[in-house]
Amino acid sequence: MDFAQVELRAVGRAHNDIVTPRDDYWADVRTEIAIDGRRFGADALAGLEDFSHLEVVFYFHLVNESRIVSGARHPRNREDWPKVGIFAQRGKNRPNRIGVSRCRLLSVNELTLTVAGLDVVDGTPILDIKPWMQEFGPQEKTTQPDWSREIMRVYYAAGGASGD
Amino acid sequence: MDFAQVELRAVGRAHNDIVTPRDDYWADVRTEIAIDGRRFGADALAGLEDFSHLEVVFYFHLVNESRIVSGARHPRNREDWPKVGIFAQRGKNRPNRIGVSRCRLLSVNELTLTVAGLDVVDGTPILDIKPWMQEFGPQEKTTQPDWSREIMRVYYAAGGASGD
Numbered sequence: 001m002d003f004a005q006v007e008l009r010a011v012g013r014a015h016n017d018i019v020t021p022r023d024d025y026w027a028d029v030r031t032e033i034a035i036d037g038r039r040f041g042a043d044a045l046a047g048l049e050d051f052s053h054l055e056v057v058f059y060f061h062l063v064n065e066s067r068i069v070s071g072a073r074h075p076r077n078r079e080d081w082p083k084v085g086i087f088a089q090r091g092k093n094r095p096n097r098i099g100v101s102r103c104r105l106l107s108v109n110e111l112t113l114t115v116a117g118l119d120v121v122d123g124t125p126i127l128d129i130k131p132w133m134q135e136f137g138p139q140e141k142t143t144q145p146d147w148s149r150e151i152m153r154v155y156y157a158a159g160g161a162s163g164d
Numbered sequence: 165m166d167f168a169q170v171e172l173r174a175v176g177r178a179h180n181d182i183v184t185p186r187d188d189y190w191a192d193v194r195t196e197i198a199i200d201g202r203r204f205g206a207d208a209l210a211g212l213e214d215f216s217h218l219e220v221v222f223y224f225h226l227v228n229e230s231r232i233v234s235g236a237r238h239p240r241n242r243e244d245w246p247k248v249g250i251f252a253q254r255g256k257n258r259p260n261r262i263g264v265s266r267c268r269l270l271s272v273n274e275l276t277l278t279v280a281g282l283d284v285v286d287g288t289p290i291l292d293i294k295p296w297m298q299e300f301g302p303q304e305k306t307t308q309p310d311w312s313r314e315i316m317r318v319y320y321a322a323g324g325a326s327g328d
Binding site: 083084127129140148 | 168169170171172173174175199203204205207208209210211212214215216217219221223225234235236246247248249250251252253254258259260262264265266268289291292293294295296297298299300301302303304305306307308309312313316319320
């Protein structure tokens with residue numbers, strides 16, 4: 001079986017005042033996403049302002065290759081939480097280092113998007129931007145283990161937003 | 165400004181009976197995702213079965229580079245829908261050709277995941293698998309334009325699942 005190699009090029013870059021990776025309190029973080037003006041014009045974003053939320057695909061560029069986990073580990077190294085596989089958690093030290101998150105879209109100005117609640121650090125390469133459509137979320141009730149509820153308790157809470 | 169080049173390697177591959185790309189009726193499509201056994205052991209998936217839904221990042225490998233849209237176009241070429249930017253729609257002919265979807269997890273068996281409702285064709289390279297946590301979805305009410313409601317009308321409907 002052949003497992004494809006894929007070459008991507010960031011379509012933009014995130015700018016905010018989060019210099020050091022942090023675990024929690026993303027709600028108030030405001031980020032500007034600058035789309036690459038050499039490859040894209042404002043028409044690439046036409047109509048995006050009609051959506052309240054985006055789905056952003058980004059690259060955990062600060063994760064060193066040597067830190068990537070391919071097996072199991074305790075999320076956030078919390079030994080009171082179960083040891084689960086890297087594909088059963090959302091930690092950044094993952095194969096391919098891809099992050100996917102939803103955020104609120106505040107404004108579109110030429111090639112700059114301003115968003116709130118995006119969990120990225122300053123300088124993060126942006127791989128894709130998609131509009132959030134409600135129908136693309138799970139339509140049934142979802143279930144998840146208790147540790148994942150705990151880890152998310154203040155993840156998207158407000159507070160501590162002004163830098164590190 | 166520097167826009168990073170990123171090299172990825174598929175972590176697995178999707179197998180189902182959808183040979184030709186199709187627009188709609190994904191609810192009943194059943195897909196097996198085979199994780200690359202040369203790079204991963206079953207521990208990479210440990211605990212995943214405690215989640216009802218996954219978020220899957222994949223590669224639209226059938227899209228030829230020459231078909232990638234970098235500006236605006238009518239979604240599905242429907243001229244009765246507005247011409248919107250490629251980042252304001254979820255069409256597959258997009259820069260970096262990355263797809264992101266949620267699906268139901270039916271079972272985990274060693275390195276094979278069985279899922280339902282994943283909108284991929286047979287052979288699709290899988291770039292990442294994340295557990296779906298309810299908290300990672302928008303927590304506020306989201307808004308979106310009418311055309312996006314129309315395009316999704318039967319996207320995740322049941323029916324027509326047995327191949328093409």
